[in-house]
Amino acid sequence: MNKLLPVLLAFFIFYAISSSANEFNRKQELLNVIDEELTEVLRLNKQVRGRRPKLLLRVTELMLEKARIIKEIESDKYLTLSPAKRRKLSPSKAFRESNKWFKKVDRLSSTILKRFGRFKGISEVYYNLAYNAKEFNNMKKARSYFTKAIRHSRPGSLTRTKSSVALAEIYYNKKQYKKSIPLYKTALKLHKDKWWTKDAYNLAWCYFRTKRYSSAITLMHKITTLSKNPKFVDMSQKVENDLGHFYAEAGRYNDIVSLYKKRGKDITANLIKVSLHLIDKKNLKAAEKTLLKAIKYKENDQQLLKINILLLGLYERHRRYHKHLTICESLLSIYKSGQMSGDDVKVYKYNVEKMSSILQRQVVGKTYVHQKKIRNQKTRQAVAYFMILAELDPNNRYKSHFHAGETLYASRKFSDSIEQYNISLKGAQAKMDNKIAKLSLNGLMAALGQKNTRQSTKDKYLFIIYEEYLRTNPRSKKAYKIYQRLFSIYYDKKDMLNSESTLMNFKKHFPRALKTQEAMLARIMDYYKNKSDKAAVQKWATRIKKGEFLVSKKYGKKLNLLLITMQFENVENATSKGDKKGALAGYLQLYKSPQSDKSIKKNAAYNIAILFHELGDSKRTFGWAMRALDHMLVKDVKKFQDSFLKMASELFNRRQFKMSAQLNNRLLKTLCKTRSKNKKIFFKNANVIYLANNLTDQSSILIKNAAGCKIPHKYLKEAKFDLLKSLSDAKKWHEVKELLTAFESSKGNWPNLIYPTFRLYEAYNRIAQPKLAQIMKKRIMKYYRLSLRRKYPVPTEALNIIAQLKMPILQQKIDKLNSIKLSFPEKRYNRQLQAKFKQLERVTATSLEILHIGSGKGQIKTYRHLASSYQNFVDQIRSFTPPKKSKEYISSFKKSMVNITAPLLQKVKEYIKTARRKIKNKNILSEDNAWFFSGANKAFDIEYNFPTGSVIMDRGGAQ
């Protein structure tokens, strides 16, 4: 055998060489023959000087034939070259010879057309030209020439047939099937050579392409039949391949099945083949239907798999996602069972990946933003793909879940995305894929924060997500917000343990975020405060105070206030339960505590004062009230002024004058610049008490200070007059003088200055300072005169003083009256009498002035003086006896004097009567009253004495 092989091989090589050599020789021989004929025809043509178109045509035919053969030879030669040489060699060079002859044919044909336009064989000329053009790939020209060839040829002629076929092919190749069909039909009708089946095949395809499926299928069957005949080119195989396609396109799937059944072929396999073909031809719909048909006749899973794989491709191309997905889902079980080959898996996976990617892009993109239904559908599909992918690539399952999450998120299905992100996160963490883990976490965070996320999902995942995020990113910008949100969530759930833990973590990682820490702290404190968990509040407060947490001043104050409030609550609870002793102890404790600030002390001291006030302990009430005032601001004092007033009044009631005055004074000082309803009361109380205790200096200071506190003028004036009286009583004349000077500036005060100025006048007199006393007297009279002029009401005491001061003048006049003694001689007597009458007039006039003053005492005294003066005058006259005169004279004299004395006596009676009436009616208490009423011996002034004076009345007497 081994020996035979080289021999055989040598034989074959020899045969091949010899065959090719033979072929070449044959062609060469043909060329020779053609050359010979060509020479001859050319000679003949020369003879006829080219006037015979038939000869010229023959020349062209021979040239054309020659050119074809040369082209064949050149082609063979070209093919023998190595690819490298072929690349270097240009086609024009390689086919130069043949091209030359083709061009000759062209030229000669054009000449024939030019010269012999009506030549009967013109169609052949056109045909040659068309053929040449076709050779040179000038299809347009070729088409034109072929058309002309057909037009100029006789029906049924070979030229027509050849031209028809050639033109049909051109149209066929250009896919102008409709144009092809009539040409093919004509050609096939005309001849039935061996190429008939081939041409018919093309025609069948033309029919097919123009959807004339029945015609195509019928023709195909005819071709199949004729192909059995060796006379015709065997197109059966091709037909067999295409028939299925034709049936499929025609929707005659049963016929396909029948076809293959008839031929005893594997239906499914053939259907697959058909479908592949259809797919190839991009007839995807038909391919799908074919494949679906194929499924029915599948004989095993492999076939099913294959069909599905093909369908995958088909649907993928079609973008029939739903069907594609269905296939993918159905393939999953096959995949899991391990029946898929490596290639199939690749294809399957590729499809799943591709579709998932496409769908994801579609979901994420803007295309379907406003088409919610479609978008949702695509989302579902994309997710389904990702789930399949997760199965296909379990090692990267988490990635699939991540992508699913992304898709769902893009489609605003946040709750579902959370589920996916969560799985992806866990998977990525397990695989230590930090990137995906981070992205998953970000996705979780983002989805969690969305409004549309279901609450149940939030509830389920929130803590996990936040805790996880914080675990991995404790110091990020997001973490800053998450801590706060987490805190709030725990807080709202009343999970204080976790709230506090969150705070501590936040503090650890954001030590400088003091404001936020403070806000959290405040909430914790509020919680415990509302729960009345004092221990917890205290615990946190201690931590804050120790500096574990830095808080703002404002919050520090608030905290203090909270502590104060709590502490006070304890105490107030005690009070409300009636345990005032306990409350008192509590307040004392609060006051004494070093932690207590001014605010606490203020409140505590005040309440202690109130409690001691309730107890009736004056000393302690005062002490604590003063302490409270030490700590209180003005607004506090104003708020509690009524209470303080009660305390001060109580102190007075309990005779604690000093304390009461001090407290009133302190309150006045504190409220000096405020608008307080009790200010004037404090002032008045303090002043009254000071004066009651003869503390004129304090009173003076108080009044001076009160002037700057907007105390009503009325109160100040009253106080000053009180002070003036006290100073006078205390004989502090220097201060009295100062005060009088101060009062004098306002003339409205002058009526009330008369009495105190008189006291000063008396004081000066007592110390023998007549000049100073005189000054005071002048002032008194000045005050009186102005008061009269301005009709100011003058107090009774002042009127008494004025009357008293005017009495000496009256007395002077009376003395003068009395000093005029009566004596004789008669002339002298008359003169003296007249003088006395004149002086009596003066006395009367002055008396009237004094009476006019309006002083009761002054009036009575004046009446007494008047009555006495008149009476004395009468007595003097009556008692006078002219010396050394006769009885008759004396009697006559005395009688005449009666006329003089009578009216005087009348006056006396009048005066006495008037005085008595006034005394009785006005209850005037004058020392001179007795003179008018006493009937006893006026030589002895009887006194009524009652040592004890007026009697104090202790009781009402029950009457």
Added chain:
Amino acid sequence: MKLSIYLVALVFLFGCASSDSDQAIDDDLSWIENEDFKPVRQIPFKRSKDIHNEIVSNTDSLQKETINRVPVTKLDDVSDSDNVISKGVALCYQGNIDNGLKVLDDGYELYRSHPSFWNQVGTCYFLKNELRKAHLYYSKARDIDKKYSPPVNNLGVIFQRQGRDQKAMAAFLKASKINPFSLTPIFNMAQMYLKYGIYDKAYQKFSALKKHNDKDIDVLNGIANVHVQKGEIDKAITIYESMEFDAMDFPHIALNYVVALKLKGRLEVAQSIFDNINKDYLGNMKNYYLKVEKMLRK
């Protein structure tokens, strides 16, 4: 120099003490019970019980209203009384004013709504010669009950003490107007009228008092004085003779009796009575005593 240093030190110390009042906190509450906080139930004031009934005398027409004329030695019955108000004021009348006020302080919670309580406080201060304080507390009694006459009368007494007789008279008149049945203001007015020679009115008032008690020597003395002033000597002597024997122990009564006897010409009796007058009890009547003595000699 040393003194100034001491003073500065004192001021400094005082200043320290007053600014650091926390050091002086007395936190001993052992003496306090919750019961102590309960408001004391005040005893309501009843006019019918506002009366002095500790002393029964048939010679004092004002005994129910005042113990002012009761001799100090006889006030023990009152100062030992259970009645806080009476006890307090009695102690004050006895000169034991601080204790009297203390007794009243102790009764403060029970009687602070009583105008008579504040009236007694005022009286104690009056007796202490602290007239301004007396005035304040009498005013407080008036504030509690404007129709309560004792403090109005007592304000008159203050005015009279201050020499403001006209104002005193106005107060007595007002007290009498508030309660026409109050005898003390009538007595005070009678005295005023007598002092100032308005004899008719004085006689009218004294007579009204005599109707209540015709053995009250002050009333009888007043009437007798009116008679003397009016020259009705016989009537005056009759009155003097109707008085209890011990009335002549009082110089203010005895002296005018002597005057009346002298005016009547009964010199021996006058002298005899004059000689029995105890000069130690004259007080501010010494001048009048001498005047009467001079008159007797004439």
